[in-house]
Amino acid sequence: MKKLRKVNPGFDRFSGVYLWVVFVIIFSIWSPHEFATLSTVKIIASQQTAGAVVAVALLIPMVCGQFDLTVGSNANLSGLVAILLQDSYHWAPVPAIIAAVLIGAVIGVVNGFIVVKLHVNSFIATLAVGSVIMAAQTVVTNSATPAPPTSVFWSTFTQNTIGGFQIVTVYLIVIALVVWVVLVKTPAGRYMHATGSNPEAARLSGIQTDRWSWLSLIASGAIAAFAGVLYVSLTGPSDDFGSNLLLPAFAAVFLGATQLVPGRFNVWGTLLAIVVLATGVTGLQLVTTVQWLPDLFNGVALVVAVSLSVSRVRTFGSRGTKGRSSPASEDPAEPKESSGSVPAG
Amino acid sequence: MSHTGSAPALSMVSVSKSYGPSRVLDSLTLDLAAGEILALLGQNGSGKSTLIKVLSGYHLPDSGSTVTVNGEPLKFGSAAASHSAGLRFVHQELGLIGDQTVADNMAFSTGYPTKGGRIQTRLMRARAQRALAKVGIEIDPERTVASLTPAQRTAVAIARALGAEEDEPAVALILDEPTATLPVEEVQVLLEVLRASAKSGAAIMLVTHHLEEALEVSDRLAVIRDGRLIAASPRADFTQNNLVEFLTGTPLAARTAMRNAVASANQDPTLIVRGLAGTSVADVSFDARAGEIVGVYGLTGSGRETLLGAVFGARPRSDGEVVAGSQPLAPEDPRAAMKAGIGYVPSDRKASGSFQLLEARENFGILKLPSYSRFGLLSRKREVQESEDWFGRLDVRPSGALEMPLALFSGGNQQKIVICKWLSVRPKILLLDDPTQGVDIAAKADIHAELLAAARDGVTIVMSSNDEEELSALCSRVLILANGRIALELTAGDEGISSHELTEALHRVSADSESGAER
Numbered sequence: 001m002k003k004l005r006k007v008n009p010g011f012d013r014f015s016g017v018y019l020w021v022v023f024v025i026i027f028s029i030w031s032p033h034e035f036a037t038l039s040t041v042k043i044i045a046s047q048q049t050a051g052a053v054v055a056v057a058l059l060i061p062m063v064c065g066q067f068d069l070t071v072g073s074n075a076n077l078s079g080l081v082a083i084l085l086q087d088s089y090h091w092a093p094v095p096a097i098i099a100a101v102l103i104g105a106v107i108g109v110v111n112g113f114i115v116v117k118l119h120v121n122s123f124i125a126t127l128a129v130g131s132v133i134m135a136a137q138t139v140v141t142n143s144a145t146p147a148p149p150t151s152v153f154w155s156t157f158t159q160n161t162i163g164g165f166q167i168v169t170v171y172l173i174v175i176a177l178v179v180w181v182v183l184v185k186t187p188a189g190r191y192m193h194a195t196g197s198n199p200e201a202a203r204l205s206g207i208q209t210d211r212w213s214w215l216s217l218i219a220s221g222a223i224a225a226f227a228g229v230l231y232v233s234l235t236g237p238s239d240d241f242g243s244n245l246l247l248p249a250f251a252a253v254f255l256g257a258t259q260l261v262p263g264r265f266n267v268w269g270t271l272l273a274i275v276v277l278a279t280g281v282t283g284l285q286l287v288t289t290v291q292w293l294p295d296l297f298n299g300v301a302l303v304v305a306v307s308l309s310v311s312r313v314r315t316f317g318s319r320g321t322k323g324r325s326s327p328a329s330e331d332p333a334e335p336k337e338s339s340g341s342v343p344a345g
Numbered sequence: 346m347s348h349t350g351s352a353p354a355l356s357m358v359s360v361s362k363s364y365g366p367s368r369v370l371d372s373l374t375l376d377l378a379a380g381e382i383l384a385l386l387g388q389n390g391s392g393k394s395t396l397i398k399v400l401s402g403y404h405l406p407d408s409g410s411t412v413t414v415n416g417e418p419l420k421f422g423s424a425a426a427s428h429s430a431g432l433r434f435v436h437q438e439l440g441l442i443g444d445q446t447v448a449d450n451m452a453f454s455t456g457y458p459t460k461g462g463r464i465q466t467r468l469m470r471a472r473a474q475r476a477l478a479k480v481g482i483e484i485d486p487e488r489t490v491a492s493l494t495p496a497q498r499t500a501v502a503i504a505r506a507l508g509a510e511e512d513e514p515a516v517a518l519i520l521d522e523p524t525a526t527l528p529v530e531e532v533q534v535l536l537e538v539l540r541a542s543a544k545s546g547a548a549i550m551l552v553t554h555h556l557e558e559a560l561e562v563s564d565r566l567a568v569i570r571d572g573r574l575i576a577a578s579p580r581a582d583f584t585q586n587n588l589v590e591f592l593t594g595t596p597l598a599a600r601t602a603m604r605n606a607v608a609s610a611n612q613d614p615t616l617i618v619r620g621l622a623g624t625s626v627a628d629v630s631f632d633a634r635a636g637e638i639v640g641v642y643g644l645t646g647s648g649r650e651t652l653l654g655a656v657f658g659a660r661p662r663s664d665g666e667v668v669a670g671s672q673p674l675a676p677e678d679p680r681a682a683m684k685a686g687i688g689y690v691p692s693d694r695k696a697s698g699s700f701q702l703l704e705a706r707e708n709f710g711i712l713k714l715p716s717y718s719r720f721g722l723l724s725r726k727r728e729v730q731e732s733e734d735w736f737g738r739l740d741v742r743p744s745g746a747l748e749m750p751l752a753l754f755s756g757g758n759q760q761k762i763v764i765c766k767w768l769s770v771r772p773k774i775l776l777l778d779d780p781t782q783g784v785d786i787a788a789k790a791d792i793h794a795e796l797l798a799a800a801r802d803g804v805t806i807v808m809s810s811n812d813e814e815e816l817s818a819l820c821s822r823v824l825i826l827a828n829g830r831i832a833l834e835l836t837a838g839d840e841g842i843s844s845h846e847l848t849e850a851l852h853r854v855s856a857d858s859e860s861g862a863e864r
Binding site for chain 1: 657659679680683689691696697698699700701702703707710711712714715717718721722723750
């Protein structure tokens with residue numbers, strides 16, 4: 001590996017950093033008075049934190065090989081429930097927030113049940129549960145957007161500033177740190193990576209793959225719910241913010257898998273991807289007034305990110321098989337119909 | 346394309362390929378004549394696959410390399426150019442679609458014959474039939490590929506590559522280890538297909554690990570080692586022994602397998618299997634003792650491939666008992682089996698034995714994470730140290746590449762890593778399915794030495810294999826399965842069990858079971 005790394009100047013692993021530098025230079029020249037300011041940095045930091053927390057949530061089941069398409073709708077529902085509990089039932093903010101996070105965890109339990117016990121593919125399962133969550137949201141809110149709570153704590157708990165940065169940034173960093181430690185530094189994280197890499201081999205190594213898949217979905221549910229609470233506290237409640245969080249989170253997680261620890265979903269790569277994408281979007285918003293740019297940008301970024309990680313797996317396979325005939329060869333030169341559907345002898 | 350008559354069908358002249366400073370292919374020069382079968386032998390990492398990839402247009406060779414097909418220079422780096430020049434490839438992954446018919450599978454690459462946009466089914470079927478006849482095989486083109494035997498599937502892939510008369514002519518056919526995944530009894534079928542293919546005029550290059558089959562089917566053999574051509578001569582110049590020397594670069598005497606220290610039979614058994622039934626096994630009972638290596642042998646489908654998986658719990662067990670130590674094991678519970686001290690190395694390394702995208706160290710350490718943790722956090726140091734020790738002991742190459750993803754190791758080295766992952770937890774019982782399948786000779790010797798050492802340390806080893814040489818070299822006892830039952834048990838005398846004895850017993854047993862089925 002040392003040898004491989006020596007040949008590689010890091011362009012591969014740090015391409016996001018280079019891209020970010022390019023963005024900064026372009027937009028600084030294009031719009032020197034607006035873009036290259038501390039306020040831009042702060043805007044990016046505060047606008048993106050909820051989205052970044054959703055991305056970190058999504059990352060956990062992805063490591064385990066499970067999709068969680070409910071993170072957006074979950075955040076939306078949980079955020080609104082936290083507000084409703086305060087508005088209509090006069091709960092104090094902290095218990096309301098805890099209840100919201102618990103709702104997110106319950107959503108994770110349900111997702112996990114469908115995936116693990118009913119053996120439904122996680123993509124389909126969470127797509128379906130997402131629809132159920134939207135229905136639940138309509139019932140709970142009675143189709144009306146609740147008013148933001150008026151308590152002081154509700155706004156200060158996200159908007160207090162530390163060194164000019166809103167405190168939510170600190171929450172994000174703490175969550176990211178914890179998730180990173182769990183995924184990289186603990187046996188649990190290693191088991192989850194193994195489960196995502198090859199569930200059958202994991203099972204035969206005595207790993208409780210069902211348990212880790214389930215737990216990963218519960219974790220993503222709880223963290224996504226907290227992200228929803230952060231969002232409504234920062235930006236104010238709305239009916240459909242969740243759906244706008246989902247796609248950028250996927251883009252960041254996949255793009256992140258090409259960064260820092262290429263070939264692996266990883267926390268810091270994901271956050272780097274968020275920063276790069278956000279810088280691009282914010283810069284574009286400053287130099288043009290076009291409304292549809294962020295959506296376009298995120299959509300294109302997701303395709304680019306996934307295609308990058310796919311091509312990486314390919315070069316990876318071919319590099320590994322040079323002069324070898326290991327069964328690990330993933331040879332793109334083979335005919336297209338080699339879809340692997342040939343039953344093994 | 347001009348047929349200059351005198352020019353060889355395929356000619357490679359000083360073909361080289363480098364990755365940075367390392368030369369994977371070093372001025373390789375080799376000719377192939379029409380109608381000839383050339384066996385190309387080389388260990389893992391010798392450069393065989395790189396050569397195939399250069400020919401197929403996947404890799405660009407270094408400048409100065411020349412390849413001509415029927416005298417015409419080949420344009421490098423283009424799969425389309427290789428194909429139109431007349432080069433055909435059959436990889437281990439055949440690229441057939443199981444639930445489609447043979448005729449459809451063949452039409453996918455040659456194109457469907459159509460008239461006014463509609464597929465002419467009869468024409469398509471006839472064309473498939475002719476292409477199959479050319480390789481000397483008769484299969485109804487309307488059968489699905491999934492319903493064929495593995496050898497027939499390979500034959501279909503070969504027929505597809507060579508095509509019928511009206512297709513673009515195939516000049517040379519290159520096969521990458523076509524027999525590696527075939528059951529023993531089907532290898533002959535495939536060799537017959539190769540002979541027929543050569544008779545039809547194609548030049549054939551057979552890349553293989555199997556010395557016997559190379560000696561049997563080829564007109565000429567070529568050996569490459571470290572990217573260089575070591576030997577290329579007619580078959581008569583080779584024997585098994587000098588081939589091994591050419592392949593490994595060391596005389597055979599130095600690497601003859603050690604004889605297993607036969608376990609003392611008066612010990613209590615550590616593994617007791619009674620009346621076990623599961624996928625293709627029925628009513629299997631046997632014991633195994635500490636320090637002995639028990640072999641499991643049999644034809645494909647005899648239960649050889651599924652027995653040990655059912656014992657461990659990787660596969661379902663519908664009936665019977667498995668007792669490890671004094672602990673009865675629940676079916677399909679690998680965790681319980683592991684707790685009772687059983688380890689299991691499955692035969693399909695990629696699908697169920699390893700984590701291809703995880704690092705070598707992570708693959709190695711996955712069973713022992715609790716012991717690498719302090720206060721719930723993994724400590725890299727112990728894991729690195731232990732994997733370094735084990736990788737050194739089994740001579741895993743490249744050395745020191747602990748952080749390299751497993752997929753980047755050669756097959757033999759991956760297998761070593763998987764085996765030392767299990768050996769390092771010091772199992773009481775180690776079950777292995779085909780532990781050296783697709784592994785080159787040197788790695789095989791290392792793995793054998795390690796298994797013998799483990800047995801000497803008192804591990805009970807039960808291994809299935811379709812390699813008589815291997816069973817003969819390692820086992821003190823071999824169970825021969827037929828129709829899911831133990832049909833015969835061979836016990837080693839002073840001379841051990843010879844591979845000849847095993848082959849003979851296998852034929853006798855399968856003949857018995859067939860006549861039994863007829864009655």
